[in-house]
Amino acid sequence: MACKDEVQLSFSEINVSTSNNKLVEVNIQNASGNENVTKQINSIITKNIIASLHIGDSDGITSKSIEESITLFNNEFQTFKTDFPKTLEQWEAQIDGEVIYQSPDIISIAITSYVNTGGAHGTLNISFLNFETETGNLIPNNKLFKDLKGFKKVAKIHFDEAVKNKDAVLDIATFKLPANIAYNEVGVILLYNTYEIAPYATDIIEFTIPFEAVSSLLYFNSF
Template identity: 25%
Template sequence: MIKKTILSLNALVLYSCAPNPPEVKGPESITFRIETIEEKLSKDSLLQMRFYIEDLKIDTAYASSESLEGQIRRHLLENNMSSEGNYSTYAEMIKQMMEEYRTLNGEEEINQSWELSQSLQVVLNENGLFGLQSSHSSYTGGAHGNTFISNQTYRLDNQNLLTLDSLLIPAKKQEFIAICESKFRQEQELEPTESLDAKGFWFKEDRFYLPEIFSYSPAGLSLFYNSYEIAPYAYGIIEIRLSKEEIAPFIRGEYILAAAPTSAL
């Protein structure tokens, strides 16, 4: 009995002295490069289609770097998908759009060339966060093309795609919305209680709400309403900008960033 007790105590001591498993952490920032894909379709020296696509490549090697790069690319491809599009690579997207153009051109001659472009800007790469803003433009006939902005903001430790709500302190969200509405009304030259609907905006039930698309950086926060989201095409993309100082009281502590030296939103 004594020997068994001693063995048990020794095992307990060894177990308690064993090092804890290391906590898995992502990098504070990553190195990356932006590569360009350019394709054209011409017939009899006439330009029919043109593609200009910027793609992100992550150079920093860590446990989930490939997963993050793939997730970013999937979101970018989704932003370029037409109602009939279904592709997993840029090569598939270009091939499918070219085939669609040839089919339509065979049925009735298309006198206008099609275009698709995607440009990228890394707006955040510190504090374990990575933010990528993308601008997408396309023209496939009609009175005008379509342009819109998208954004992806990730935690590098778990590749979670952050929403605006995940950045904000829940108890202060309504106050934050009120500040954003005040800025919106000032920029659109609206009185504090003036009807949004009467001025041509399409807010449901004539009540202001925040957009889903945002860009978070050391300089502050930008909110984007894309064309046709809350107003006619002529309004273009509507942006609400808030400085780092303005958003500081509303951001969760874990997502507070260092001040931007010279960069702007």
């Protein structure tokens, strides 16, 4: 009997910086193993970090590497200090990556970024990236499910439970799935970043649906 060889991949945390960097801390996961697969995964992670460090409209991103983005971030701060020499504001950026699930079929990675370019507080954002283990291709959220409508019904029940004690005004009647969905060791994790579902929802909303509650609805069932 012929069988498909399992793709062997491993991840290690790496720190990315530059010689003159004083503002940015980047600790991300780096994939190693099958060259074609890891190149694809690492490239997508890199693009996510570059976007997180970019200041201004996303259409203006020119960086080709994380190091270049770190340099540009530091340079932008120096320009800011030149323009406003009396300001006491300090900039900072902290980006961390974590593998939250890995199986022969799917890999889920969480990237947490906190960027502060002045003002009362910085911006915290969490991104989930799901990859096909065999190819390294990014999996769109709708491709995670065999039955998207069925999953949404189950998710609505868990969402209502997660927000029932929230002070924020949420329009739960028009429930929608978040931009960030991934697997973890317990089940399917759903995360709404700040302001994603309501202008006054100032906290991250996060909950996990156990695998046993949705296993028949999932495309990837390798747990």
